[in-house]
Amino acid sequence: MNEDRLSHIIKAALSGDSTLVVKNANVVNVFTKEIMHADVAVYDDTIIGVGSFSGKNEYDAHGAYLCPGFIDAHVHIESSMVTPASFSDIVLEHGTCAVIADPHEIANVFGAAGVRAMRSLSDGVPLDVRFMTPSCVPATKLETSGASLSAEDMAQLIAQGVTAGLGEVMDFGAVARCEPDMLKKLSLFDGKIVDGHAPMMSGLMLNAYRAAGPATDHEFSTFGEFIEKLRAGMYMLLRVGSAANDIGAILTRIARDKLPTDRLMFCTDDKHIEHIMREGHINAIARLAVKCGISPVDAVCMASCNAARAYGINDMGAIAPGYRATMVLFDDLEEFSVRDVFVSGKPYKRPAHAAAPRCFAEIPQFYDSVRYAPLTAESFSLFTDEYADVIKLKDGTLVTELVKRRVNTENGVYMPTARLNKLAVIERHRATGSMSVALVEGFGLAGGAIASSVGHDSHNIIVVGDNDSDMLAAVDALKTCGGGYCAVRGGKTAAILALPIAGLMTDAPISQVIQRQHELLNAAKLMGAYGASDPLITLSFLALPVIPRVRLTDIGLFDAAEQRFIYVGNGRKKQ
């Protein structure tokens, strides 16, 4: 606080002169873990007292429960496909007032400038967005990303106040091998918060990883894994997102064993806007926690102050003098239905947005990031012998299998087969011409193609289809709209969701985004895509080479189990 503001706050607190009094609330005190019937006096954006107050501007809480604003400890905003402003609209209505965001996706497209763009897009938004520095850009050397983020870039982002800590360190191999670049990054963030990402990590590896810096984890699936990491000193982020939500048993065990909860917090990581609107956000995890036996006040702390402390949001996480008056009023502490939200001392109303900026000065291609070398239908040819390597999808999981299938060929070129689709990944950042083609079983498209510029983690174009011309049409449609998702059926665009910002996000209204997603899913279904899993998510993750077992990057078909390319480009040509 500067001296002027300090002086105003001190005078207001001394006199009790407020700009807002929230009367008759059941206030959750995170320090004593009491629920106290009290009024909360606010001056400007700051809480100046909890007790008995009156003022010119009173809000009657009628005994509802006033909590510190909830915090999502780990989220990728880009994966919501909307801008931080729209994301803010969605989550604030559920009481999430701050997020720790890892702009990993846009960093893979635009590098440090992309991170700065996310910062810039978040400034002035009611949601308090704190950014971590994506630690692994490019994610791997197995694909062509749009940008890289060096330790030097990171140092600059810290110096500019853009990022607070280091984002999830996924490349634990690089840590274990003491790769100089990784050590440089870790040492750069010495004394700052470093997020971990350590699925199944245990024993000596966990010791080494923790000692190296990563101090949080959100990738655990059993209580045994949870407790080992907690004992080792990791902050534990209990995650309920769209894909991952299996923490009920762990929460129940935490409650049963009366474990301390002060190092536990909540996160969503990735949660679709439609799911958020239906189920809630961090409040949905608090609801689950209470259902599992966690005390309501502990759940509130896990949803607020624990994250605030871990991530250094010093003025959030409590309702006490000097804290920012960003608070949520819940009808109760079981369902956590939001009655009202206060942001920086004012009742929150969903704002009527001005349009997002049409460009971000630092990135000329901000709205025009889809650039690939000229393509024809022939570009999608696949060279193979009669026993082709095929990616086999499994229902209900992103994990794939590698299988051999007998196929028809003509002069060594694959000829369409009903049960297989073609999959292609096309470098789309600098038009290098790098692309590859493979076969996929289990997608089930007939008579069309679906393409996307969201392809984890490098976000090249990924396209699936049963014929080359529809695949080409779908890819070209993406170029026209600046990226997104497109379904082409029988040569015609059946549905399109334009994501023109970096090919990842849109500033279109939320309702329109949801509408377009429905249209895309319908189109996919009409073309025969299996209904159980979301074909759009399935597609976007088929390029991620860190998930077993076999993936396609712009470089080639990669066997993650054996850590080798099965082939590069368009397959094996006959000698």
Add this chain to the structure above:
Amino acid sequence: MNEDRLSHIIKAALSGDSTLVVKNANVVNVFTKEIMHADVAVYDDTIIGVGSFSGKNEYDAHGAYLCPGFIDAHVHIESSMVTPASFSDIVLEHGTCAVIADPHEIANVFGAAGVRAMRSLSDGVPLDVRFMTPSCVPATKLETSGASLSAEDMAQLIAQGVTAGLGEVMDFGAVARCEPDMLKKLSLFDGKIVDGHAPMMSGLMLNAYRAAGPATDHEFSTFGEFIEKLRAGMYMLLRVGSAANDIGAILTRIARDKLPTDRLMFCTDDKHIEHIMREGHINAIARLAVKCGISPVDAVCMASCNAARAYGINDMGAIAPGYRATMVLFDDLEEFSVRDVFVSGKPYKRPAHAAAPRCFAEIPQFYDSVRYAPLTAESFSLFTDEYADVIKLKDGTLVTELVKRRVNTENGVYMPTARLNKLAVIERHRATGSMSVALVEGFGLAGGAIASSVGHDSHNIIVVGDNDSDMLAAVDALKTCGGGYCAVRGGKTAAILALPIAGLMTDAPISQVIQRQHELLNAAKLMGAYGASDPLITLSFLALPVIPRVRLTDIGLFDAAEQRFIYVGNGRKKQ
């Protein structure tokens, strides 16, 4: 951690190669609040694993309790009268491995250079000493201090990494009045830890004070005061020092009400070295806490990790991979008797000290700070009418009364009376000639004088006696030895404790310091000083104008209740 160290730690953790294994310990896990039978593997100064380990260098704990090194959250090292090196020797044997030190005393003598001197004297000492920036130097405008500490000085101390936060903000009047200099200091430490000092503070004033920045308090005497401050978001420092130790009832209530203890920690503030050696240090407070019903593991957390988190000592406060291997082995978690201490991975042995540096380059008068204008016995004359204003001591408290006593005078000059002593304060930093004289009842000296260069908070010379020539002799003896305490009886030096560093500390052996203190107390007793209170402490606090009701500074006799000088200098001369 730099990259080289990171690489060594990662490799050691991965392989389990250690430089020390503490075998068979009952390890306190502050994250899960479990006590786990385990081995702790250490590489160099860092913990690399807790579990089952063996190594070339094993230490068998035989089931004793291994805890993170204890932390004193608030202490004035100068008040121990020994250097940080000696202080380290004393407290480490009781398991205190880090302290948050407020170098308020030396700052009043030498300003920012004094703070840097304390930093420099603490470097390389086994005890981890973190410094706060003294917030109130000079303490008041009612006395002449040796130096001042401006906001600019503070900014420099932060930039140089000398200090971490702002020391106890005692001048809450300046906060309430929004004095620009105070606001400047507070805003300078925005986002950093600011210590409070808020005796009896409550209600709106507490709200304003807390909102302004101070986030800790150690000046509470009832449970009501404690809980109000805890609710307001203050970290609460439970203090057991030499003078203040009345927290048993509060601890009992905390235990009974099952209050969360994660924002509570321990401090000593001021504790004499003899008391530390007899009773212990932070471990003595842990012992008391457990006796009062606090769970042993919670007491360990209050003594370690809670303070580490509040004061940002990131690598202390836990026994887990990546933390510094600074640990205490206790026989049990009730008495907290120390079996062994490990500092940065090595068993601690009291070092055979090299002598402290004979000077600190930045301060020429480091060992020669006692400088006053020429004095004669006549300088101690007191001018008064037959009803003199007298400071009346009360047994068992530092609080005094103001009384009128009928006295003999000759030409308006006070003539000695058996039941009264003379008290004088003499500016001793820049030989300005500023001095004052008053009468004190209840000290009881006969046939001698006691002088000291420790006179809170400005540390001018304060001297008490029944005759002017012994007073002069006692003061002059201090000049000769560079400051300290001196008792003169019948014209001869009866006992002397030289404190040549800033007139506050000595690098003499601890045993000698204790011996000299005993000699001083004996001499005082022989001269008739009342036995109940410590006459040395009583003397040093008679100059502190913030304690009611009446005090003597070098400027004059001050009425703290009415906030005015009763007279200045040597009393009221006849018109």
